[in-house]
Amino acid sequence: MDRTVTAVGPLRGWIARRAAVLSLLTLDSAAWCGGFLIAAWTRYEFDLDAALAGRVVAVALVCAALHAAIFVLRSRMHGRHAVGSAGELHEVAGSAGLVTLAALVTLVPMSARPVPASTPAVGAAVALVLMGAARAVWRLRRDRHHRPVATAERTLVYGVDAASERLVRALLRDPAGRYLPVGLLDDDPLHRRLRVEGVRVLGGRDQIDEAIRRSRASTVIFSMSGSDAELMRDVRARTLRAGAAFKVLPPVRDLLDRPVTVTDVRDMQITDLLGRAQRVAELAMECNGLAGRRVLVTGAGGSIGSELCRQIARCEPGELMMLDRDESALHALQMSLHGRALLDGPDLILADIRDAQGIARIIADRQPDVVFHAAALKHLTLLQRHPGEAIKSNVWGTLNVLEACGDVTQFVNISTDKAANPISVLGYSKRITERLTAQHAAQLGGAYLSVRFGNVLSSRGSVLTAFRAQIEAGVPITVTHPDVTRYFMTVQEAVQLVLQAATIGRGGEALVLDMGEPVRIADIARRLAAEAAVPAEIVFTGLRPGEKLHEDLFGTDETDSRPLHPLVSHVRVPALDPQEVRGLDPYADPDELVKRLAALCTEVGAPLTAVPLPR
Numbered sequence: 383m384d385r386t387v388t389a390v391g392p393l394r395g396w397i398a399r400r401a402a403v404l405s406l407l408t409l410d411s412a413a414w415c416g417g418f419l420i421a422a423w424t425r426y427e428f429d430l431d432a433a434l435a436g437r438v439v440a441v442a443l444v445c446a447a448l449h450a451a452i453f454v455l456r457s458r459m460h461g462r463h464a465v466g467s468a469g470e471l472h473e474v475a476g477s478a479g480l481v482t483l484a485a486l487v488t489l490v491p492m493s494a495r496p497v498p499a500s501t502p503a504v505g506a507a508v509a510l511v512l513m514g515a516a517r518a519v520w521r522l523r524r525d526r527h528h529r530p531v532a533t534a535e536r537t538l539v540y541g542v543d544a545a546s547e548r549l550v551r552a553l554l555r556d557p558a559g560r561y562l563p564v565g566l567l568d569d570d571p572l573h574r575r576l577r578v579e580g581v582r583v584l585g586g587r588d589q590i591d592e593a594i595r596r597s598r599a600s601t602v603i604f605s606m607s608g609s610d611a612e613l614m615r616d617v618r619a620r621t622l623r624a625g626a627a628f629k630v631l632p633p634v635r636d637l638l639d640r641p642v643t644v645t646d647v648r649d650m651q652i653t654d655l656l657g658r659a660q661r662v663a664e665l666a667m668e669c670n671g672l673a674g675r676r677v678l679v680t681g682a683g684g685s686i687g688s689e690l691c692r693q694i695a696r697c698e699p700g701e702l703m704m705l706d707r708d709e710s711a712l713h714a715l716q717m718s719l720h721g722r723a724l725l726d727g728p729d730l731i732l733a734d735i736r737d738a739q740g741i742a743r744i745i746a747d748r749q750p751d752v753v754f755h756a757a758a759l760k761h762l763t764l765l766q767r768h769p770g771e772a773i774k775s776n777v778w779g780t781l782n783v784l785e786a787c788g789d790v791t792q793f794v795n796i797s798t799d800k801a802a803n804p805i806s807v808l809g810y811s812k813r814i815t816e817r818l819t820a821q822h823a824a825q826l827g828g829a830y831l832s833v834r835f836g837n838v839l840s841s842r843g844s845v846l847t848a849f850r851a852q853i854e855a856g857v858p859i860t861v862t863h864p865d866v867t868r869y870f871m872t873v874q875e876a877v878q879l880v881l882q883a884a885t886i887g888r889g890g891e892a893l894v895l896d897m898g899e900p901v902r903i904a905d906i907a908r909r910l911a912a913e914a915a916v917p918a919e920i921v922f923t924g925l926r927p928g929e930k931l932h933e934d935l936f937g938t939d940e941t942d943s944r945p946l947h948p949l950v951s952h953v954r955v956p957a958l959d960p961q962e963v964r965g966l967d968p969y970a971d972p973d974e975l976v977k978r979l980a981a982l983c984t985e986v987g988a989p990l991t992a993v994p995l996p997r
Contacts, residue, residue, distance in 0.1 A: 409516045410453075410474075410509075411446040417509030418442035421501045437496040442505065445481050452477040467521075474513055482506040534562040536598055538590075538626075540617055541605030542568040542576060542583060545631055549603065549647070550579050561647065564597045587617055591624040601627045603647055615909075671752075671792075671885050672697040678750035679704055680735055680783060681757030683711020685841030686796060688718065689873045690754055690880060695719055703748055705731040706757070735779035738786075745786040752884060755783050756796045758812070765807040766928040769975045770968030776811035777818075777963050784822045784830070785960075794883050795819045795832040797892060799869055802834065802937045806928030810979035816892050817958030817982075823889030824957050831887040832955065833880050834894045836869030836933065845903060849910050858919040859907045866925070867900035867932050879950065886946045894935050894942075894951040958982065 422438045423430045430438075456473060463469035485502035489495050537553070539546050550563045566578060569586035576583045584593040590602070602621040604614060614630070621628045629647050677694055681687040682704035688711070691704050706712050712730045717723040731748075733740050735757045745753075758776050759765055765772040780795065787793050797816050800809035816832040823830035839846060845868070852859050879895045887893050904920070911918040925931065936942060940953040962982060966975070 406517075406520075407450050410449060410513055411443065413509040413512035413516065414446035414449065414505070415439050415442040416512055417507070418445070418497070418501055418505035420508050421504035422497060424504075425498050425500060434497075438501065441485070441497050441501070445485055445502065445506070448484060449477050449481045452480055471514055471517065474517075475510060478506050478510050478513075534559055535601050536564045537561040537601045537603055538565045538567055538584070538593055538597060538599045539563055539581075539603045539605065539631075540567040540587075540590075542566055542570070542573045542578065543605055546603075546605035547578050549605070549631055550581055554579055554581075561601060561603070564599055565593055567593060567602070587613075587620060590617070590620040594621075594624045594626050599626060601629060603629045603631055605631045672699050672881075674698070674700045675751040676701045676749065677703065677752045677754070678745070678748065679754045679756060680706070681755070681796075682706045683708045683715050684756055685838055685844075685873055686876055686880075687754075687756040688715045689877045690756060691715060692719060693877050693881060694754075700751075701748075702729055703731055703750060704729055705733050705735075705744070707732065707734040735782055736774055738778075738782040741782045742786040745783075745790075750787075750790060752792045752794075753783065753787055753790050754794050754796070754880060754884075755780060757783075758796070758815075760798070760808065762800070762806050762808045762928055763926050765811070766926070766976075767972070769807045769972050769979060770970075772807045772811040773963075773966050773968045773975070773979075776808075777814050777966070780815040781818055781960055781963060784818060787822075788826065791828060792884050793819065793822070793828065793830040794880055794887070795830075796880065797832045797834040799834055799836045799894075799933045799935055800930075801892075802934040802940070804980075804983055805930060807976060807979060808928070810976070810983050813983045814958060814963060814979070816955045818960060818963070820890040820955040821957035821959060827889065829884075829887060829889050831883060831889060832892040833883045833887075834892050834935070835871055835876050835879060836897055836900075836935075837871070838873050838876050839870055841873060845906065846910075849907055853910060853914045853918050856916070858921040859911060860921050860923050861904050861907050862923055862925050862929060863931060864904050864922055865931060866903050866929075868903060869897040869900050869933055869935065871895065871897050882947065882950060886950065888952070890955055890957070891952050892955050894953065896949045896951070897935070900932065 418438045418441060419430070419435065422434065426434070453473065456477065463473060482502050485506075486499065489497070489499050489502065539550060546566070550566070553559050553561050553563050563579075563581045565584040566573075566576070566581055567585060567587065567590060568576075568583055573583050574585070584597065593599070594602070602617070604617055618628045631647055672694055677699045679687050679691050679694070679702070682691050683706035687704075687706070691702060694702055704712065704715060706715075709725075709732055712732065713723045713725060716725065716727075716730060731744060733744055735741055757779060759772060765776075784793065795815055797812045798808070800806060801813040801816055802809075804810045804813045816834075819830050819832050822828075837844060841847070849859050875895065875897075879893065883893045904922075907920050911920060936951070936953060942951045943953070944951050946952070966978060968975070970978075
């Protein structure tokens with residue numbers, strides 16, 4: 383019984399496919415007959431006797447059979463296209479052309495032709511029109527059958543571009559879809575009254591209210607491709623005033639490797655409104671250098687480290703080793719990678735970079751080819767109060783990893799824009815790690831380099847995360863200064879830069895991504911406050927020790943050189959002898975310790991009494 387039931391489904395599918403093919407062949411045969419009859423009828427000035435009509439039909443059926451054979455043969459050799467698609471029409475036209483050529487080659491040399499020589503040429507053209515019309519009707523009926531049900535949300539799509547056109551097609555072909563496109567909106571006058579899949583442009587942003595009222599739409603989907611944040615904010619405000627919901631579609635570059643689906647439509651995020659163009663699409667994904675190689679990521683459970691692991695995993699490395707001292711972070715990382723987290727595989731390494739002997743043993747045992755060093759303490763204000771912790775984790779921890787990587791081919795140290803003209807403990811410690819990395823590059827002659835970028839959006843402890851938490855708690859949003867600005871980048875951009883560094887970076891350098899214009903933090907706070915369900919107050923608290931009003935990407939003695947990629951700058955970093963950082967005492971007076979860290983950031987470090995690193 384079960385076998386019978388199991389076989390019914392495939393059998394019905396096979397019968398349905400064969401019935402569809404037979405129907406198309408029947409329509410094509412009718413088109414050939416009709417085309418030839420029309421050609422002969424006009425050739426004899428609408429006076430066609432029964433005998434000649436019979437010969438015309440006979441020749442037409444021979445041509446139809448030849449056309450079907452060629453069409454089926456080409457489909458089996460090259461694959462078939464969807465019925466009514468441009469590809470299928472191209473194949474039909476090609477097959478019709480071959481049939482016409484064969485008919486003419488056969489008829490022209492004959493002295494007594496069964497039909498006039500002009501009949502195949504004219505008849506094939508008419509037949510091709512009829513076959514195209516039949517397929518258009520076929521596709522129209524199919525598309526109407528697959529349209530969303532009447533209960534779907536009536537939707538307007540703002541923006542006529544590649545992304546929105548693909549979205550409209552996808553929504554109209556999803557019978558279970560949530561959205562039913564009923565109109566398009568675009569400010570370009572050339573797009574007025576344009577139709578995409580039968581959906582008409584109803585106006586621009588000034589007509590949003592009227593278009594929503596006339597079309598009875600309840601949602602507006604904004605296509606982000608090629609737009610700016612100011613336009614999105616304006617369209618969103620007009621949409622909400624008209625009483626409709628506002629959704630966004632990601633840029634088309636994010637959708638190129640797969641079809642657009644209804645799941646691509648999402649709520650607006652604050653990252654959509656920051657007013658800077660994301661550069662991640664212009665940084666090509668470099669996987670060739672990682673495929674088949676053994677890769678180690680320290681700080682793998684952090685915001686950068688976890689995304690780095692996800693991107694590296696797609697590059698098919700020989701082995702991906704993920705090291706962190708936070709077991710919960712490793713659990714979450716494994717869950718995001720594999721959908722399960724048994725914590726029993728060799729890919730997870732629970733270790734602390736402060737443990738020099740432990741790190742040395744791990745790297746000697748696992749023998750990675752490439753190391754991405756993302757482990758660090760990063761909160762500026764805390765490190766300003768506890769500089770000894772910055773020394774133990776950021777400085778000595780990095781030195782522990784560097785000294786254990788003597789046989790590693792490539793080493794990429796994750797730095798920060800605060801290392802350029804540093805004035806904070808965080809900036810000092812990361813500048814020192816850049817110099818230590820440069821020292822090992824000079825000593826070992828390998829690709830040991832650093833990557834420097836700004837704040838990562840929505841990372842743990844980022845300003846956006848803090849602002850959202852304050853809004854949810856119903857407390858004022860705290861901003862240090864009305865004019866403070868920062869460079870922002872998405873975690874995808876940060877990881878792309880790191881992967882680029884492993885490919886184009888040269889030993890002893892620091893690579894800096896062109897992050898566009900800095901963003902005013904107060905503007906982000908105001909936009910988030912405007913999004914809040916209840917009014918949110920903004921309070922300015924003043925700059926804290928070690929904070930800059932505006933960050934730098936380059937130090938005073940550094941030049942912006944972009945020899946290999948237009949968005950990636952290369953700066954030389956002076957080396958620093960590791961013996962100079964060994965003399966730091968993390969338990970010394972904090973103010974004195976900060977001065978010593980600052981001195982080590984100059985090209986000639988302050989000589990210190992050697993103190994052995996804790997082992």
